[in-house]
Amino acid sequence: MPTIKTNYAHLGFTTNNFFNDLPIANVEGQKVSVLWNPQQWSRFHHIWLRDHCRCSGCFHPVTKQRLVNTFEIPVDIVPIDVQSTKEGLEIMWPSGSSDIHASFFPWSWLKTHSYDPPDKTDSALHEKVTWGSNISKAPPTITYQEAIDESDRGVYKWLGHINKFGFCLVSGVPSTPEATEKLSERIGFIRETQYGKFWEFTADLSKGDTAYTTMALGAHTDNTYFTDPCGLQLFHLLSHTGGSGGATLLVDGFYVASILKELHPELHSILARVPIPAHAGGELSALYRPNPPSGYPVLGHDASSGDLIQVRWNNDDRSVMDKLDPSVVEEWYKAIRMWHKLLTSPDSEYWIQLTPGTVLSVDNHRVLHGRSAFEGKRRVCGAYIGVDEYRSKLAVLQEKFDSTLASLPRDHNSGARSVWNPAL
Ligand SMILES: C[N+](C)(C)CCCC[C@H](N)C(=O)O
Numbered sequence: 521m522p523t524i525k526t527n528y529a530h531l532g533f534t535t536n537n538f539f540n541d542l543p544i545a546n547v548e549g550q551k552v553s554v555l556w557n558p559q560q561w562s563r564f565h566h567i568w569l570r571d572h573c574r575c576s577g578c579f580h581p582v583t584k585q586r587l588v589n590t591f592e593i594p595v596d597i598v599p600i601d602v603q604s605t606k607e608g609l610e611i612m613w614p615s616g617s618s619d620i621h622a623s624f625f626p627w628s629w630l631k632t633h634s635y636d637p638p639d640k641t642d643s644a645l646h647e648k649v650t651w652g653s654n655i656s657k658a659p660p661t662i663t664y665q666e667a668i669d670e671s672d673r674g675v676y677k678w679l680g681h682i683n684k685f686g687f688c689l690v691s692g693v694p695s696t697p698e699a700t701e702k703l704s705e706r707i708g709f710i711r712e713t714q715y716g717k718f719w720e721f722t723a724d725l726s727k728g729d730t731a732y733t734t735m736a737l738g739a740h741t742d743n744t745y746f747t748d749p750c751g752l753q754l755f756h757l758l759s760h761t762g763g764s765g766g767a768t769l770l771v772d773g774f775y776v777a778s779i780l781k782e783l784h785p786e787l788h789s790i791l792a793r794v795p796i797p798a799h800a801g802g803e804l805s806a807l808y809r810p811n812p813p814s815g816y817p818v819l820g821h822d823a824s825s826g827d828l829i830q831v832r833w834n835n836d837d838r839s840v841m842d843k844l845d846p847s848v849v850e851e852w853y854k855a856i857r858m859w860h861k862l863l864t865s866p867d868s869e870y871w872i873q874l875t876p877g878t879v880l881s882v883d884n885h886r887v888l889h890g891r892s893a894f895e896g897k898r899r900v901c902g903a904y905i906g907v908d909e910y911r912s913k914l915a916v917l918q919e920k921f922d923s924t925l926a927s928l929p930r931d932h933n934s935g936a937r938s939v940w941n942p943a944l
């Protein structure tokens with residue numbers, strides 16, 4: 521009798537969390553077909569299933585790293601047997617001369633990772649709500665007390681708002697750099713740049729950038745001169761004396777891009793494909809340009825889903841457009857002028873006069889910010905947080921507080937995260 525290696529007992533599937541009726545699994549040529557219901561099916565290549573085995577011998581239960589040697593799996597591997605169980609799909613593979621290797625896949629995991637056809641279930645965790653000037657009626661806000669609550673439930677609410685709306689206000693923050701820095705670090709470690717780690721700025725040109733002046737700044741995203749622009753930007757107006765102005769502008773780049781795509785698809789397409797070079801050259805000690813120096817398009821899209829995932833726009837920091845195809849130059853200027861017109865439309869602009877005690881946190885990959893000119897002495901402090909740090913913290917809190925993810929069985933022994941977390 522061949523030895524059957526079942527290394528998934530530790531995953532502790534005891535009840536059927538997924539479907540009332542059992543899906544039907546069959547081997548069909550080089551794939552396993554799963555019939556979810558009479559109208560829905562998925563197909564998984566045998567080699568794909570074997571490569572994605574999550575037993576403790578194929579996938580490290582603590583580090584969540586692949587152990588199976590992908591390249592030793594016979595490219596024409598076929599299961600010995602497939603079984604539908606209440607908890608999921610069991611597959612027996614030939615392994616060596618006489619052994620059998622057992623794989624197990626929970627139904628929910630297979631459904632989430634269905635690629636033939638792609639799973640269309642868009643979870644509420646990824647819902648985006650685009651907005652225009654009307655957001656002023658109810659800007660997403662949390663309180664400082666919520667944000668510093670040790671349970672992290674408040675930070676989950678905070679990052680949930682940023683994920684959904686692209687920004688969030690935090691009210692009731694002590695108007696000190698120290699409290700603001702600590703608040704920033706509730707999300708993740710601060711990203712240090714040529715402007716420092718936690719920064720405080722005023723109109724003294726202490727850094728070679730117009731942010732350190734009293735000038736108005738049009739709607740822009742920061743760090744277009746970096747290959748990897750920061751994910752979040754936090755601002756806290758600490759004081760403003762002896763003058764007025766300095767109101768903050770927010771524009772939802774995803775909202776404006778959707779309008780441009782609707783009204784001028786050909787101009788939208790130019791902004792989605794023409795790379796924009798940028799630089800930060802105001803400090804003698806630094807000369808930043810992205811890699812490649814030709815830069816990145818204004819509108820960045822997910823190569824697999826086609827979704828808009830990043831807006832990069834700062835016309836002040838833009839370098840020389842010397843990679844433009846001559847035949848595109850006039851059309852390109854038409855495109856950025858239309859983009860600018862829509863960005864600066866009263867319907868797109870949300871102006872807010874920040875005051876000490878209210879911290880503004882902005883998704884710098886989606887929402888553009890700016891300010892009106894001002895007089896007097898104005899002190900602002902804040903920080904950048906890397907996009908990966910922001911998204912990691914959100915993912916960890918989703919795992920903790922989202923019922924579907926929180927219910928995924930964890931490893932009995934180590935309590936480590938579930939190998940079935942859809943993010944792995
Ligand atoms: C935020 N802080 C005041 C530190 C620096 C501002 C630099 C802004 C720069 N022009 C950019 O668009 O990235």
Ligand SMILES: O=C(O)CCC(=O)C(=O)O
Pocket residue numbers: 731737742755766768889890891900
């Ligand atoms: O001074 C402000 O309110 C914003 C400055 C700014 O746009 C920036 O630092 O990127």
